[in-house]
Amino acid sequence: MQGFEPLVRRKDGQPVRFLVVDDSIFARKNLQRMVGMFGGQVVGEAADGRAGITEYSRLQPDVVLMDVTMPDMEGIEAAERIIAHDPQARIVMVSSVGYQENVSEALRKGALHFVQKPPKPELLYDVIKRVLGDDASTQQS
């Protein structure tokens, strides 16, 4: 298993806080496992877009990992609504359906990146580092 330098928030040195929104329990567990590998902390989970919006407002995570196809409200609409209320929200779409229209629409609605499932840990780590920019730093374990 590849080792990752733990990512911490530059402002307080605490682990980066994540919200995982996916209707699949398995996908949420898998992403939670990867976030743990990166030194991050999953502070909340939601199984559809509508619950994701509620959890975002409540938890104010640093990064949202959002599926696209979900019941009740799909991920792209949820991302758009979150960003309408918080333009600084960092949302990474994580979906198995990665065709151009989906990717373009997600980015147009304000998502910062799109990762196709199954997510490769090293790719997801790089994407998260990139979307956090100067707000995060790596810390040798």
Added chain:
Amino acid sequence: MKIELIQPFINATDAVLAEMLQGPAQVTSVSMEEEVYRRRGVAASVAIHGDIEGRIIFDLEPETARRVAGALAGGDVDPTDQVARETVYELANMVVGNAVTLLNDQGFRFKVLPPESHTAEKGYATNCESEALVMCFETPSGKVHLNIALDYSRGHSVFAPRQSA
């Protein structure tokens, strides 16, 4: 059934299984089936509608489902457990999602429905117009069966798929 429709699913299955199970996935058998599908273990079915119509069944033998779910979700998982079913759904979701991404890039447009549990011992009879391709992948965790019944929808031109926007 046309091989150009099948190949993306083979490639996607190969890639997803190799990534998720951290080992090679090899095709060990391929056959055409016109009879009713017989479930082997924990199975999920995904329906596709649009320029291409049909369904894909993703079927893991019980011991394979137990090993895969245990490895991916952590701990000892009973094949009848919801976690095992969720694991198979998500694997099916990833395989079909990756395959339709490839087909979409070729200009095909369709809607993929969420995976559904396929619990009947038998079901999904095929017919002479849409016989199913049955493939078995050998993985480090055991056997994974893929049953694909797809065809162009009526009125769709095989030679002129719509171009991507």
